Amino acid sequence: MSESVDVKFFFNFRSPYCYIVSKLLPGIFDDFDVNLQWRPLGGWDGRSPPERAKVKIPLVRQDMARITRKMGIPMNPPPPTTEPTKAAAGSLLAEEKGVLRPYIVAMMAAEWARGQDIGDESVILSVGESVGLDRVELAAALDAPERLAQLVQNGEEAQSLGVIGVPAFVVGDEVFWGADRVEYLRDHLRELRLSVC
Numbered sequence: 001m002s003e004s005v006d007v008k009f010f011f012n013f014r015s016p017y018c019y020i021v022s023k024l025l026p027g028i029f030d031d032f033d034v035n036l037q038w039r040p041l042g043g044w045d046g047r048s049p050p051e052r053a054k055v056k057i058p059l060v061r062q063d064m065a066r067i068t069r070k071m072g073i074p075m076n077p078p079p080p081t082t083e084p085t086k087a088a089a090g091s092l093l094a095e096e097k098g099v100l101r102p103y104i105v106a107m108m109a110a111e112w113a114r115g116q117d118i119g120d121e122s123v124i125l126s127v128g129e130s131v132g133l134d135r136v137e138l139a140a141a142l143d144a145p146e147r148l149a150q151l152v153q154n155g156e157e158a159q160s161l162g163v164i165g166v167p168a169f170v171v172g173d174e175v176f177w178g179a180d181r182v183e184y185l186r187d188h189l190r191e192l193r194l195s196v197c
Helices: 016-022 050-071 085-096 100-113 121-130 135-142 145-160 179-191
Strands: 005-012 034-041 168-171 174-177
Touching: 005 016, 005 145, 016 050, 016 100, 016 179, 034 085, 034 145, 085 100, 085 121, 085 135, 085 145, 100 121, 121 135, 168 179, 174 179
Parallel strands: 005 034
Antiparallel strands: 005 168, 168 174
């Protein structure tokens, strides 16, 4: 087995395809010797711009209905106005506290399985508390200037690496974009002799 490698993981909580990939995380980060470098994005970063998103919504909902049905997971889209920035800022605290993966899974389930608006601070705080975060500390993190600045920096880094959408995984010069590229990512990590079993 080779030395572990860094995998930059670009993610926007508003993306339905990030919901799909949230269900696939164990098969990436448990099966391979990699260092997750979490790169959450806020606002429209990593997503189609608003005018294109309006056109895409019917097609994406058809696509998601097919994918989630095949995966056997629930799908109940959130309000179209849902804003992901605060959930992303909260994820930085979750990472610091060692509960990032449960936070991602629980937040995406709240949004895409139960149709909740994760732009609503009360939803974020409930999800955070369910994975062990302190409500007061999490509330402070949602608008913390340094956390919001980190999200902007992550967006700039994504652009500099050629990331054009989410979810995206970057390993060295290789970019794997989309939930449907996870198996290609796994193949690449096997080629790098990073399997742990």
